[in-house]
Amino acid sequence: MALARNLTNFHLIRACPGSKARAGELVTPHGIVPTPVFLPVGSQATVKTLTPEELEEIGIPMLLANTYHLYLRPGISIIEKVGGLHRFMAWDGALLTDSGGYQIFSLATLRRVTDEGVIFRSHIDGSQHFITPELAIQFQEALGADIIMVLDECPASDAAFEKVERAMLRTNQWAARCQESHKRGHQALYAIVQGGIFPELRHKSAEYLTSLGFAGYAIGGLSLGEPKEVTWRITEETVALLPEAKPRYLMGVGSPEDIIEAVARGIDVFDSALPTRVARNGALFTRRGRVNIGNSVFKKMEEPVDASCYCYTCNTFSAAYLHHLFSCDELLAYRLATIHNLSFITKLMHEARAAILNNTFTSFKDGFLKDYKPTDEQVRLEQKQRWLKARKNV
């Protein structure tokens, strides 16, 4: 138990005077990760379409993989046999595994949640499984990621107070059991603050978890379809309850504009499938906002999609070529768009960090948000709901 508590793997380097933003670094057995940092999602031990070399070339220091997915396919024991997750996916950089709590409560068919653990059916083949906080840690220790997460219960964003409270109290108890069973000191264990959109529940969750002392604190249960102003209010209130000296991880965020908003509110770590998922749908990030490569304006464009971008895709191919690949459903399209979006986010994180270090973050943020036209709020909520619904039907 003492291992996780004593692990110091975060150095706070500078705090922004005009906001809550901070620059730091996560020290991991697989390298130093400058923060704020965005983790591309490789749920099934692959960031869709890309090789490890490409991720490295883009400048990605850390990836996220998912214990729920890897437990079902190929199975934890196979990854362990092949030498652990780093070796399995040939990734030498830092890795974080999510415990799978969110996926069990969103993807799988739930059978029964008790204080002991959760019985669920696989979303792939309907097979029945039982996971406890102890097993979630055991699996993540076998996978061997640098940062691992407690098992949490994550209710829907519109769940009633009582349901959210029960889930939060259970998540707290599970966090204690995860900490108790965590043995491998080179892996940092992060707790997950739950409590939905209810400040008093967030308060109880944070108070209890920080009293246990974890290597880092995640904020779960946000960005699940609630309005943006709620997301930010709860983020602010939760961050205020977390220790300065520990990293803060806002799970499932997100879009370029949300990341910058959250950095300003004191978040250090992000993960989201959004940049890679929208890339495969032909939505490419630029400093003016997302553009859709399927738009006829790109059909004859000799220039790259984003003339200010230095990624492999923009350096090598015209917008006309990308438009062509997408209109033919060519597999290379998804790959080139993924490279672009991850390069965009990575560069954005570098710039945000540099601005914090230079005491210019507030003007950087204002400038970025002024130019960047986010997807319309109504469209965004509809897309999110469609996506959450589609996930349930997988």
Place this chain on the structure above:
Amino acid sequence: MALARNLTNFHLIRACPGSKARAGELVTPHGIVPTPVFLPVGSQATVKTLTPEELEEIGIPMLLANTYHLYLRPGISIIEKVGGLHRFMAWDGALLTDSGGYQIFSLATLRRVTDEGVIFRSHIDGSQHFITPELAIQFQEALGADIIMVLDECPASDAAFEKVERAMLRTNQWAARCQESHKRGHQALYAIVQGGIFPELRHKSAEYLTSLGFAGYAIGGLSLGEPKEVTWRITEETVALLPEAKPRYLMGVGSPEDIIEAVARGIDVFDSALPTRVARNGALFTRRGRVNIGNSVFKKMEEPVDASCYCYTCNTFSAAYLHHLFSCDELLAYRLATIHNLSFITKLMHEARAAILNNTFTSFKDGFLKDYKPTDEQVRLEQKQRWLKARKNV
């Protein structure tokens, strides 16, 4: 007209004493291509899943792209505007464009073939188009490939003698018109010998086309579902009618064992979608034959699929990882398998060429065919028929 006739772009370096096999080189404006050579298929200006850099790393000297596909999408004028096909797809190596004849007669809905040209409907949107031999050349000159092909009429493998004869005679006349309209001397124009499975028609075709004098000669209308022994008999009889000093290109072949058989019969150039298509279905080449990565034997295999292979895929990932990616339908799977199969074929061509140069080709061939267990003939014919049928239904 004199341009194509006088273009010398093939050097015959060595002929095998024990077979018809030969080693040579194609001199092109985009590099010297050692022969025998296999051209990966990039119909839509992309070898599915791969970047130009990966193709170069594999050691691919020349690609094939398809005029029919590029004419429909994105349109010839767009590629011309962006600076030609090499620039459009960012490929600096050699390129060959097929005229699209085969695709018009297999993919499109035919409206009418006359001596003047062919009216067809696009397989994508049903739009109507008219192509003549002169337009086929004009399009290919605009695309700017190093080797271009005459427009040919390609009947089905089971077509009656009279139909095949008519198509062959028309192809001959179209070849003469293509030659007449071909203006750009840096592009080598190849003729296509037709005549189906009828030796006397092949004879008439070859006699006429060689009398016109082309930079190279392709054999079309084979490997379309006819039995293997017919393929080889017709190949042998046709090769015997072609000039020693010119390259010979067997269109649409193929599998590793067929390529080696055809090299022994005097073929210099090959193209086929087979290695890349079967890769995306999880069939990987090894010296013992194709293996299916979905087989449970690979589920826990720490070693690469092919321990004797030095490709990126086998160098980097276990068979267990590849098996996992395929069972999850992960897009990276198709890419890693494509890299492996193209590396296998490329290495095979290098070895065949080295054996010809060392006067050991016959024993190389016998050794390769002894170890390599081809797909069962019955299975092969069924697969081929299914595939041809599926193409008709696109």
